[in-house]
Amino acid sequence: MEVYTVNIMQYSPRQQDIIRAACTILREQGIEELTTKNLAQTLAVSEPALYRHFESKTALLDAIAAQLAAVCEASWIAARKEGGSATAVLVSFFVNQAMQFESFPPASILLDADILLQKHRDILARIHTVIEENQSGVRRLLEEAVQQKQIVLSCSCDVYACMLIGGFRLVVSSWMRNSRREAGSPSLTHTAKTFTETALGIPQPGGGEAQRPESTFF
Secondary structure (H helix, E strand, C coil), X not given: XXXXXXXXXXXXXHHHHHHHHHHHHHHHHCHHHCCHHHHHHHHCCCHHHHHCCCCCHHHHHHHHHHHHHHHHHHHHHHHHHHCCCHHHHHHHHHHHHHHHHHHCHHHHHHHHHHXXXXXXXXXXXXXXXXXXXXXXXXXXXXXXXXXXCCCCCCCXXXXXXXXXXXXHHHHHHHHHHCCCCCCCCCCHHXXXXXXXXXXXXXXXXXXXXXXXXXXXCC
16 A cells, blocks of 8 residues: 655645655754754755745744645545445544654654644644544544444544544554664554554454444553
8 A cells, every 4th residue: 555645736846855854853853943053954955045945934834734734635535545434434544644654754743733833823723623624534434334333332423533533643652652663563554553443343354353342442
């Protein structure tokens, strides 16, 4: 399975390089270190050269928010393209999201935006919109799965959507912390697939019939 990408046409290839470098600094060092000096050193360019692509730090952060939205959009497009039942699309969405993060780990700043961007309320509001859209999409698929009797829940689909997304966030955070992974250890994509299938009660290869998910899956 290849990573499905969405190109943001208004940004040039050089601007894309700057966005990726900025995401890396944000993820690894924090917002305080996202300075023109550090960004220029990372990209091996002069500071004035950066201003030819982004007129301010706010403009760059706005571009980052757009890139993170594109990452989520790509995951949804790929999941819907693969099709299948509501539960299959749910699994595919989280798997594709994991593939995006595995392909470019700094994109996982989406999961920690409240901490990393707390002083930039306008940008944070845009990212909150993306997160809310993800939650709505997951909730709608859960509702469809319940209606089609694919799963049985003992809590609301809205609550279970929060639990799925929260659990996925923990899976990604754990993977990020273990940056020096041992050879042969499960990939983030594999772990995310196992987590989502288990949470939805989908039988695992070599195992018996999985229990239907109830109000918690921990």
